[in-house]
Amino acid sequence: MKETFLNLIDYIKNPVLEKDLNTDTKYRFKIFLHLLVISIATGLVISPIFVILDEIGFVNMDNHKIDEMFKNLSLFQILLTGGIIAPVIEELIFRAPITSFKKPTSFKIGFYVFAVLFGLVHLSNFDITTNVLIAAPLLVLPQIILGAYFGFIRVKFGLIWSMLLHGCYNSILMIIGFGFE
Numbered sequence: 001m002k003e004t005f006l007n008l009i010d011y012i013k014n015p016v017l018e019k020d021l022n023t024d025t026k027y028r029f030k031i032f033l034h035l036l037v038i039s040i041a042t043g044l045v046i047s048p049i050f051v052i053l054d055e056i057g058f059v060n061m062d063n064h065k066i067d068e069m070f071k072n073l074s075l076f077q078i079l080l081t082g083g084i085i086a087p088v089i090e091e092l093i094f095r096a097p098i099t100s101f102k103k104p105t106s107f108k109i110g111f112y113v114f115a116v117l118f119g120l121v122h123l124s125n126f127d128i129t130t131n132v133l134i135a136a137p138l139l140v141l142p143q144i145i146l147g148a149y150f151g152f153i154r155v156k157f158g159l160i161w162s163m164l165l166h167g168c169y170n171s172i173l174m175i176i177g178f179g180f181e
Contacts, residue, residue, distance in 0.1 A: 004035065008035070008149065008152055012148045015107065015111040015112075015148075015152075015155070017099060017101070017107045019155065019156060020156040028157055028161070032153070032157075035149060040169065042142065043173065046142050046145075049138050053138065058131050059132055059139065075178070078174060079171055082170045082174050083168075087167040087170055090121075091154070094114045094117060096159055097114065099154070112148075115151055118144065118147035118150075119140035119141070119144030121143075122139075122140050123140055126139065146166075150165060153165050
């Protein structure tokens, strides 16, 4: 796990368009599971920021548009939408294009730009207020970081793997969220 985390951090510091040549399924699932745990841990480490912003009244986290979107859906429909449909669409938009940048500098810029755009799209989950715009870097920080994680696995293993990681991440968070309702 530690080696995967360190490789991930090194990659994010200097992304390169280079596939992982180890195609062993067991190896890939091990890395995948490590990345899933790292993704969830990242979300858990960052989540106190949202509690603080909500508690001090700076951003109302109760008005999250995802809650509104899912309120009339069944558990199955929510998991289908958030765990499969949204990740597939988002990965096609934000991760599929990054391997089309072949020059090292343009690839690096593309990698970072798509990670940031992925994060910024998630601002649409909030009612846009002055406070939301001020707090935007904090509010979308998890998605920007996850965008880089998903980009890493997309480049190393392929687009299907980033879709799978994204879908599993969303599904686990939704299942945890159901436990708190």
